[in-house]
Amino acid sequence: MTTxxxxxxxxxxxxxxxLMLFGAWVVTETVARVPMKGSWGGVMNVWYVxxxxxxxxxxSVLFLFGCVLTGxxxxxxxxxxxxxxxxxxxxALAEIRDIPEPVFRFLAVVVILVFYIYLYMSRIDxxxxxxLFLAVIIPVFYLDEAQAQRRIFAFYVAGSALLIAxxxxxxxxxxxxxxxxxxxWLALLFTAAVAACAWGQARGSGERTRKLRLALSMAVAAPxxxxxxxxxxxxxxxxxxxxxxxxxxxxxxxxx
Amino acid sequence: MIGIERxxxxxxxxxxxxxxxxxxxxxxxxxxxxxxxxxxxxxxxxLGIALLTxxxxxxxxxxxxxxxxxxxxxxxxxxxxxxxxxxxxxxxAAAATALEGYPLACKGxxxxxxxxxxxxSCIGTLIGMLFMVTMTPIVSAFAxxxxxxxxxxxxxxxxxxxxxxxxxxxxxxxxxxxFLGLFLACMGRDPLQAFPRFxxxxxxxxSGLDVVAVIIGAxxxxxxxxxxxxxxxAGEARQMTRVMPSFGLMARNTGNIIRSxxxxxxxxxxxGIGEDVAAWMAYGAAKNASKEPGKFGTGVYxxxxxxxxxxxxxxxxxxxxxxxxxxxxxPPAAMLLGALMLHGVTPGPMLSIExxxxxxxxxxxxxxxxxxxxxxxxVLARQVVKVLRFPPQVFMPVVAVLCIIxxxxxxxxxxxxxxxxxxxxxxxFMTEMKYPIAPLVIGYILGPMADxxxxxxxxxxxxxxxxxxxxxxxxxLLTVILLTILSQMGLFRWLKGRLRAKNPxx
Numbered sequence: 001m002t003t004x005x006x007x008x009x010x011x012x013x014x015x016x017x018x019l020m021l022f023g024a025w026v027v028t029e030t031v032a033r034v035p036m037k038g039s040w041g042g043v044m045n046v047w048y049v050x051x052x053x054x055x056x057x058x059x060s061v062l063f064l065f066g067c068v069l070t071g072x073x074x075x076x077x078x079x080x081x082x083x084x085x086x087x088x089x090x091x092a093l094a095e096i097r098d099i100p101e102p103v104f105r106f107l108a109v110v111v112i113l114v115f116y117i118y119l120y121m122s123r124i125d126x127x128x129x130x131x132l133f134l135a136v137i138i139p140v141f142y143l144d145e146a147q148a149q150r151r152i153f154a155f156y157v158a159g160s161a162l163l164i165a166x167x168x169x170x171x172x173x174x175x176x177x178x179x180x181x182x183x184x185w186l187a188l189l190f191t192a193a194v195a196a197c198a199w200g201q202a203r204g205s206g207e208r209t210r211k212l213r214l215a216l217s218m219a220v221a222a223p224x225x226x227x228x229x230x231x232x233x234x235x236x237x238x239x240x241x242x243x244x245x246x247x248x249x250x251x252x253x254x255x256x
Numbered sequence: 257m258i259g260i261e262r263x264x265x266x267x268x269x270x271x272x273x274x275x276x277x278x279x280x281x282x283x284x285x286x287x288x289x290x291x292x293x294x295x296x297x298x299x300x301x302x303l304g305i306a307l308l309t310x311x312x313x314x315x316x317x318x319x320x321x322x323x324x325x326x327x328x329x330x331x332x333x334x335x336x337x338x339x340x341x342x343x344x345x346x347x348x349a350a351a352a353t354a355l356e357g358y359p360l361a362c363k364g365x366x367x368x369x370x371x372x373x374x375x376x377s378c379i380g381t382l383i384g385m386l387f388m389v390t391m392t393p394i395v396s397a398f399a400x401x402x403x404x405x406x407x408x409x410x411x412x413x414x415x416x417x418x419x420x421x422x423x424x425x426x427x428x429x430x431x432x433x434x435f436l437g438l439f440l441a442c443m444g445r446d447p448l449q450a451f452p453r454f455x456x457x458x459x460x461x462x463s464g465l466d467v468v469a470v471i472i473g474a475x476x477x478x479x480x481x482x483x484x485x486x487x488x489x490a491g492e493a494r495q496m497t498r499v500m501p502s503f504g505l506m507a508r509n510t511g512n513i514i515r516s517x518x519x520x521x522x523x524x525x526x527x528g529i530g531e532d533v534a535a536w537m538a539y540g541a542a543k544n545a546s547k548e549p550g551k552f553g554t555g556v557y558x559x560x561x562x563x564x565x566x567x568x569x570x571x572x573x574x575x576x577x578x579x580x581x582x583x584x585x586x587p588p589a590a591m592l593l594g595a596l597m598l599h600g601v602t603p604g605p606m607l608s609i610e611x612x613x614x615x616x617x618x619x620x621x622x623x624x625x626x627x628x629x630x631x632x633x634x635v636l637a638r639q640v641v642k643v644l645r646f647p648p649q650v651f652m653p654v655v656a657v658l659c660i661i662x663x664x665x666x667x668x669x670x671x672x673x674x675x676x677x678x679x680x681x682x683x684x685f686m687t688e689m690k691y692p693i694a695p696l697v698i699g700y701i702l703g704p705m706a707d708x709x710x711x712x713x714x715x716x717x718x719x720x721x722x723x724x725x726x727x728x729x730x731x732x733l734l735t736v737i738l739l740t741i742l743s744q745m746g747l748f749r750w751l752k753g754r755l756r757a758k759n760p761x762x
Contacts, residue, residue: 008425008689008690011689012426012429012689015689015691019432026439029454030453033453034451034453035451045449046719047719048711048714048715048718048719049448049449049711049714049715050711051446051448051449051451051453052453053710053711053714054438054442054446054706054707054710054711055439055442055453055454057710058435058438058439058442059439061435062432062435062436062439065428065431065432065435066432068428069426069428069429069432072426072428102485102486105484105485105486106481106485108484109480109481109484109485110481110681113477113480113656113677114677116660117660117673117674117676117677118674118677121660121670121673122670126661130657133653133656133657134653134654134657137484137653137656138649138650138653141484141649141653142647142649142650144649214650215650218650218654222654222657223657226654226657226658226661227661230661230665234311234313234314234665235314236661236665236668237668238661239661239664239670239673
């Protein structure tokens with residue numbers, strides 16, 4: 001019978017190998033790029049003053065720890081069990097027809113965060129970007145219905161792929177026909193589409209409709225509160241200031 | 257004479273802070289925020305400090321410390337609300353509290369239990385504060401004798417000891433985590449010769465990884481993924497009656513409180529362990545010392561008083577190595593160290609010389625924060641617990657937005673966000689594989705100290721490691737490090753087993 005400890009040692013075996021490789025990479029990278037002796041910045045180096053000394057020490061220790069961890073795991077599991085586990089993992093991967101629920105949930109969080117930070121943060125107004133992020137991530141996890149989760153997520157990924165294409169081809173400027181803040185208008189449309197998709201999934205259940213209402217209210221209110229506090233109270237410029245900031249600026253400077 | 261002068265200065269600072277409405281408002285606001293953060297399952301005091309650091313960047317060091325210590329004290333205490341009312345610890349530090357707190361709530365004594373934990377937490381914080389103010393100058397004065405070799409070994413000791421004690425599985429995983437933190441610290445230009453290391457051609461990496469991006473990534477992102485990625489279900493909240501601090505109950509538990517506070521301070525002073533370990537150890541000690549240990553688990557007040565005294569007294573304990581040596585005693589203290597550095601205060605032996613009143617200032621803030629926590633706990637507890645009805649699937653994404661804008665806001669640098677997410681994802685996998693995260697952050701913070709002092713020491717000794725074996729403090733540190741490592745090895749355990757078998761009385 002496989003115990004929790006066995007499962008943990010299997011993970012340790014894999015992570016030990018990764019650490020060995022990582023430690024070896026740190027050492028070779030340091031030896032290849034950092035001068036161990038000679039002159040740098042007017043300083044004559046000897047091995048013990050070299051900027052490479054500490055990374056070599058860390059890399060060597062990580063390599064050693066990786067070996068020890070792998071050894072501990074191998075001793076606990078035994079060679080036959082490791083081979084069996086590797087074979088079982090390969091065949092299990094080959095037999096996967098559907099993404100298991102925990103993997104889907106992990107992937108959904110990471111993908112939505114990746115899109116929010118790497119794809120939209122420098123392109124779309126912070127308020128709109130955060131609203132889009134919250135309008136997707138809250139319903140996906142709060143509606144708590146597997147099919148709805150996957151549909152909303154798939155819709156978001158498909159829409160984001162379309163937006164990537166639009167940004168990559170520089171079509172956002174052309175679609176707007178000179179309209180100011182064209183990417184923000186596109187994001188606004190996309191957010192409305194995501195909300196509509198979520199609404200479609202929640203329809204028919206009073207409980208889910210109530211949850212979605214809370215989710216969408218939070219998606220609009222939280223960025224306004226957080227972004228507003230940073231922009232107008234702490235005077236921190238936002239990562240990207242576009243359509244909503246222009247409107248808020250007009251209101252703020254009109255009032256004060 | 258010096259003692260009386262220091263006491264005078266302390267009261268002057270205390271009165272100065274306590275009479276400024278802005279400071280009081282900040283203190284009560286931050287403490288309340290801390291209690292809310294602690295009460296919400298999934299959010300911790302560490303994350304609270306990390307997020308508040310970004311908001312305090314424009315303040316001076318003193319008001320920033322008021323806010324940060326307020327949220328720290330409130331955050332550690334607030335965890336007990338969720339433990340008692342819904343049987344889900346608001347923070348890891350309050351996990352032990354749930355064992356007795358929830359059965360008490362089931363008996364209809366939630367209000368009385370929260371009254372007891374509030375008073376115990378307040379007393380715990382005050383005892384921790386007393387140890388902090390007395391021990392920090394002593395340790396600092398001792399540390400002034402240290403040279404580069406000692407500082408290198410001290411950093412190394414911090415990583416090894418926190419790795420050993422913080423690891424939920426094998427100790428080696430804690431050490432690996434610490435060394436990965438040291439590697440992160442190597443990125444950027446080296447501190448002595450400004451040679452670029454592991455920058456991969458990115459100019460943004462030349463100044464190294466931003467401390468807030470790393471800490472928010474390491475502590476915040478895994479929590480977001482865990483709460484959203486898991487199938488988190490909030491328990492049904494128990495009804496809470498009026499919160500009553502029972503002074504008779506506290507008086508009967510005087511011995512329990514003192515013992516638990518001492519455990520908390522002791523655990524807090526050891527680098528990188530933190531409030532959760534202190535609470536569990538105090539719970540175990542209270543059970544062992546009890547006349548009716550069999551009743552533990554059914555809802556006994558000794559249990560909740562022990563855990564809450566210990567986790568709050570741990571705060572003062574964790575600040576001792578932080579201020580005297582620059583080594584954080586717990587994960588929230590690690591974040592506090594980052595915040596102090598951002599505010600231009602470098603903790604360590606020179607702190608008392610560069611900022612003579614800083615320790616007294618921290619003492620006064622801790623005193624006021626514990627009072628603020630008690631007042632809020634007694635007066636506003638029934639309102640604060642309403643946040644427990646808020647679903648984590650809704651507030652966690654909002655915390656993600658806060659993490660992101662907070663990480664960006666310090667350097668106004670998008671690159672911080674690009675660093676934060678990968679660090680967070682790696683930290684998530686490490687957590688899943690039972691690698692502790694606190695040593696990673698401690699390694700990252702102590703990395704420059706270790707690197708710089710190792711090379712400086714070798715420069716002075718012309719490449720000789722001999723001083724490590726001839727200087728008494730070095731020798732002690734080296735011995736402790738070696739013994740800590742050896743104690744985790746199979747050979748050592750086998751020898752210990754053989755010795756025990758030969759001498760059953762051992």
